[in-house]
Amino acid sequence: MTVSPAYPKVQTAPGQPAPRRRRLGRKLAPWLFLAPGALMFLVYVIIPIVESMWISFYQWDGMSAKVWVGISNYLELLDDDAFYTSLKNNIIWLVLYMLAIPFGLLIALFLNQSVRGIRLYKSLFFFPFVISQVVVGLIFSWFYAPGFGLFFELTKWLDGTGIALLANPNTVTYGIIAAGLWPQIAYCMILYLTGLNSVAPDQIEAARLDGAKGIKMLWYVVLPQLRPATFIALVVTVIGALRSFDLVSIMTSGGPFGSSRVLSYYMYEQALSEYGYRMGYGAAIAVVLFAIMMIFISGFIWKMWRDERGL
């Protein structure tokens, strides 16, 4: 903590040590201010994480007594086809969700111009992010629905039989990701749009005088200035991909025959759904998901820490 320059000088003469009470107060103040947040974080984040890990060593249906089973939940995971399906789908989600970043940038660049009614266009592009994921899921499942969906009718017109994207285990995950990308692109777009506002016009001017334009201008002049926006876009997209749950739940409930499950949905199915109530097993899945998230989270924190140090 640095002493604010507006600190009233009258109370202590310069050079004289501050009274003990104030020194103590100064040490204590940051902790007091942090306390409410830290307490919340402890109660609602740290303790549940530890508890989940603890529960993952038990067999428990949520009602009867817990039975200690050691690591057998984890051993069972290793031999569980559904777990590997979920893991694979999570990786597909992670990779394909990254498309939201370049697409978002593209649309942001396209919208970053001053023509009549640009605000309206911007808000239209931002619209999918505003509506609930549940609505997005419903719209897309109707879009794909065999029998009456637009996508199905289009493919029927092309190949005669029609493609029911959500009924095929090989295509279902891609169908859901496409639905997820729609709002995610809008999110990245808005991040880039605000980022573009802070691009220094004099640098653009200078680059233009030096003859840079098009892709080169974008790559060497604009993008470096958008780094903070890219970083945030990356963070929200990774988190969005890993916690993909609502769309899977709305569009397929993990089906057909469990082929579109992701870890978060599988955890929910095992621990909390109608056919589940295996708290221990669900907790074990949660711990695995947490471990995967930790890889990314530590990466992000490390980067932020480095940036703050100015390395």
Next chain:
Amino acid sequence: MNILKTTALAALMGALAFPAFAEQRTLTFNTDASDPAPKAAFEALVKGFEAKYPDVHVVVNTFDHEGYKTAMRNFLSADPPDVMTWYSGNRMLPFVKSGQFMDISDVYADNNLKEQLASALKAVSSDGKEYGVPYSYYQWGIYYNKDVYKKAGVEVPKTWDQFIENCKKFKAIGVECLTTGTKALWPAAGIFDYLDLRQNGYEFHMKLTNGEIPWTDPRVKDVFAQWKKVLPYTTSNAAAIDWQDAASNLVQGKAANYVMGNFAVATFKEGGMTDATLGFMDFPEINPDIPRAEEAPTESMHIPSGAKNVADAKKFMAYVASPEVQTQMNDILGQLPVNKNSTVADDPYLQAGFKILSTAPGGISQFFDRDAPAQMAKAGMEGFQEFMAYPDHLDQILDRLEKIRKRVYKN
């Protein structure tokens, strides 16, 4: 919101209407009867009970279906009601085993219910004790479009082979023989249950759902072989279709048959079908040596172990079990009363259902996801869904189910 409103309203009405009964006892009743018909049936039930026992005031908390399944685990431990609705069979067992539901054998003994509720007694018993009162059930079977049958010029089949023969004729006029939508998984289980009941019989089916027979048994494979015969004539992409959307196939005459429970009649009729166009038949015979068994999921009421007003809760149970009350409730529900002295509503589908259920020599199963424990049920239904799309995967599916069977029934 709903709970709050109901409770507040009930409290308000109680305060206004019966200021004299200051020492009135309350009975809390939690239910997931949030659809119009069940809601009306329970309102009538509560009204009748309060009229008979004026010193008891019933507070009804209505939950929505899906929310109830989660909420019950919370309210059972935190604030148990005196009476609650739930489902019988294996859905009830976890709560019995963990001591959450009260043994109400004395209600059965005092009111001679064992005899009156005999048809669903097994579904609410465990180790020879009763844990709930079944108040309603409904048959499963095949609903068909009579117009389409006329157009194809075929008769209602008696055997599975005739059914498949009919399918070829339906295909010739561009109609799907069998429709279903398995997005929610359970509709596929109805088909499997009936095929297994007809192919191997009730005893086998119960052993299978009880984990006593391996999924890789050749007799299980026979069931899927029968199923495979109808797959070319079944709605494609069933896995992506909701059961209601498949119902519209039947309504619009795009499909001829639908294996469903009687609750679907309301959906068919909303779509415009009438008693003149909607037909019901018992699932056709496969193996003539097997005594005919049927499928009828049972709905039941239970007293949580933590109930505060046990005496009145037991009165309520006896009241629900009585023949007159079951007649009245099921008239509104559009389902079948369990008490054998009740009368069945004057409805062709209910009458047909009552006839096949009351004469079934083989036995009455609940439903795959109530006969098998939760985990096995889920995996099984996913397997059925996969089989319908990829019949070649059968061996893999059965190996997977067998692996899960060995784990699930271990303890």
